[in-house]
Amino acid sequence: MMTNRKLNTYVKKGLSLIILSVLGLLAFIPLYWMVITAFKEPTLTMKFPPELFPKNPTWANFAELFRRKELFQWTLNSIIVAGTVTLAQIFVCALAGYAIAKKKFPGARIFFWIYIGSMMIPKQVTLVPLYILISKFQMINTYAGLILPGIAAPFGVFLMRQFMVTLPDEVVEAARIDGASEFKTFTRIILPMSKPALAVLGIFTFVGEWNSFLWPLIVTNTSNMKTLQAGLALLQEEVPMKFSYLMAGATYSAIPMFIVFLVFQKYFLRGITVGAVK
Amino acid sequence: MTSLMQRMWKGKSGYFFLLPHFLLFFIFFVVPVGWGMYLSLFEYNVFSQTFIWFDNYKEIFSDQLFLKSLANTFLYTFGVVPLWLGKALLVTVLIYPFRKSVRTLFKAAFYLPHISSSVIIAMIWLWVFNPNFGLLNYFLQTIGLDPIVWLGNKATAMPALIMMQVIMGGGSTIVLLSAAMSSIPEYYFEAAKLEGANTWQVFTRITVPLLKPTLLYAMVMGTIANFQTFSNIYIMTQGGPEFSTSTVAYQVYETAFQNYNLGLASAMSMVMFVILVGLAIIQFKWLGSSVEY
Numbered sequence: 001m002m003t004n005r006k007l008n009t010y011v012k013k014g015l016s017l018i019i020l021s022v023l024g025l026l027a028f029i030p031l032y033w034m035v036i037t038a039f040k041e042p043t044l045t046m047k048f049p050p051e052l053f054p055k056n057p058t059w060a061n062f063a064e065l066f067r068r069k070e071l072f073q074w075t076l077n078s079i080i081v082a083g084t085v086t087l088a089q090i091f092v093c094a095l096a097g098y099a100i101a102k103k104k105f106p107g108a109r110i111f112f113w114i115y116i117g118s119m120m121i122p123k124q125v126t127l128v129p130l131y132i133l134i135s136k137f138q139m140i141n142t143y144a145g146l147i148l149p150g151i152a153a154p155f156g157v158f159l160m161r162q163f164m165v166t167l168p169d170e171v172v173e174a175a176r177i178d179g180a181s182e183f184k185t186f187t188r189i190i191l192p193m194s195k196p197a198l199a200v201l202g203i204f205t206f207v208g209e210w211n212s213f214l215w216p217l218i219v220t221n222t223s224n225m226k227t228l229q230a231g232l233a234l235l236q237e238e239v240p241m242k243f244s245y246l247m248a249g250a251t252y253s254a255i256p257m258f259i260v261f262l263v264f265q266k267y268f269l270r271g272i273t274v275g276a277v278k
Numbered sequence: 279m280t281s282l283m284q285r286m287w288k289g290k291s292g293y294f295f296l297l298p299h300f301l302l303f304f305i306f307f308v309v310p311v312g313w314g315m316y317l318s319l320f321e322y323n324v325f326s327q328t329f330i331w332f333d334n335y336k337e338i339f340s341d342q343l344f345l346k347s348l349a350n351t352f353l354y355t356f357g358v359v360p361l362w363l364g365k366a367l368l369v370t371v372l373i374y375p376f377r378k379s380v381r382t383l384f385k386a387a388f389y390l391p392h393i394s395s396s397v398i399i400a401m402i403w404l405w406v407f408n409p410n411f412g413l414l415n416y417f418l419q420t421i422g423l424d425p426i427v428w429l430g431n432k433a434t435a436m437p438a439l440i441m442m443q444v445i446m447g448g449g450s451t452i453v454l455l456s457a458a459m460s461s462i463p464e465y466y467f468e469a470a471k472l473e474g475a476n477t478w479q480v481f482t483r484i485t486v487p488l489l490k491p492t493l494l495y496a497m498v499m500g501t502i503a504n505f506q507t508f509s510n511i512y513i514m515t516q517g518g519p520e521f522s523t524s525t526v527a528y529q530v531y532e533t534a535f536q537n538y539n540l541g542l543a544s545a546m547s548m549v550m551f552v553i554l555v556g557l558a559i560i561q562f563k564w565l566g567s568s569v570e571y
Contacts (some may be wrong), residue, residue: 028447046410049419105293124530125310125551133309148393152305233512238350240404
């Protein structure tokens with residue numbers, strides 16, 4: 001009886017593992033294929049059947065990619081844009097989240113609901129008017145045009161508010177009684193206590209901005225202002241059949257994010273729950 | 279009235295803290311949303327900026343290409359979201375009994391595509407779908423099937439895109455559902471088993487009802503995200519063949535930034551907005567009735 005049940009659990013677990021592995025491999029194989037292709041001789045991509053494990057890996061595709069001078073400009077642009085948006089978002093969203101979570105002022109709830117509601121609005125709704133606005137500000141094809149709309153995104157405020165509302169009111173009160181100024185209370189007490197939430201916001205914003213495509217595509221119009229994603233799309237249009245070259249580009253752009261993921265894995269794998277419903 | 283002013287004055291530090299973000303949010307988000315509505319009533323292109331009431335809406339609803347794109351967008355969203363949720367739910371339930379390290383390994387594996395950009399995913403799959411040298415047709419041929427021109431055939435292009443999205447997607451939903459599931463007290467499952475409930479009964483009577491709020495959240499957010507699908511269309515098919523993969527988001531882009539017809543594009547995005555609000559309400563009504571927050 002007991003052994004029967006044990007056997008049953010083993011069979012169930014075994015079956016689960018098989019299903020999980022199949023689903024997991026399906027999602028993993030394309031990424032594997034990207035990396036493998038990036039290290040293949042270009043002519044080998046036109047070979048049938050394809051080599052599933054490369055016999056003679058080569059750096060030639062990356063060498064060719066790096067000979068394209070714009071690549072470094074695109075990379076630099078991506079770092080500047082994603083880095084600036086991330087730092088600015090952490091700062092302004094922490095301030096605003098703190099105000100909504102802990103400060104009592106008329107309208108606090110209204111602001112909160114405006115932020116929540118705005119998260120449901122599709123990007124396409126603001127796309128066209130934002131483009132006109134940015135061009136009226138003479139910011140087309142500038143860093144400001146790439147960066148400012150990113151800082152204005154509402155999600156971070158919601159995230160920070162959700163975290164800060166869980167901080168005990170007593171600490172704020174105690175700091176006030178000790179005579180700390182409003183701003184000092186924020187920088188010395190609230191910010192240090194909010195580190196996990198700030199990390200989540202920073203990581204997610206950076207990855208999101210690094211991967212962002214639609215806005216850089218329309219707000220830039222010269223190659224030297226493009227971000228890495230928009231640059232890759234350009235390569236894809238130029239040489240659609242140079243698979244190993246394109247996959248080298250894709251790998252090059254994906255690797256920083258894979259590293260971010262490995263380093264901050266725990267934030268990804270439990271992090272977004274900070275901002276989940278409630 | 280004075281008391282409101284007094285309370286506002288007393289709470290002034292709150293406004294100061296809110297100001298830096300809200301100012302940017304107002305200029306680059308709130309104003310564009312309002313302006314977009316207004317813009318949709320204009321003929322707005324290089325030659326003219328004329329107020330034309332609802333003519334843009336009349337035009338898009340008699341435009342076969344827009345209607346086709348709308349139908350495609352529904353097909354795509356309703357193809358992806360249920361399969362996506364089903365996959366995420368299945369994975370969540372299956373990894374639950376394992377050790378933490380095993381769970382983390384699988385969660386990480388499913389999450390990896392999620393941090394790769396949509397541009398990269400589209401580029402990879404363009405290569406995987408390649409009719410002559412692609413990985414997918416190689417597999418088909420090794421099991422004795424004929425190769426398929428996945429993206430070059432109007433019957434297979436949309437299903438191919440849906441398949442790609444389902445295979446690569448769901449990572450964040452799995453993380454979300456796993457967190458929700460581990461907050462369910464374990465004795466719920468144990469009690470059910472003692473009462474003689476089988477696996478399926480536990481799943482339908484305990485797991486799913488208790489995960490409902492998270493499922494609802496994932497469904498609404500997934501619908502919003504997939505309804506806006508753009509990058510994969512732009513990079514992989516440009517809406518073809520024969521407009522079989524043209525989506526509303528892609529039409530907004532084409533209309534606004536290829537044809538420079540900004541008023542018409544705004545009207546299209548407003549239609550999209552209204553549909554998404556409608557869908558969210560339906561989903562909340564349908565699923566939300568028994569959800570407790």
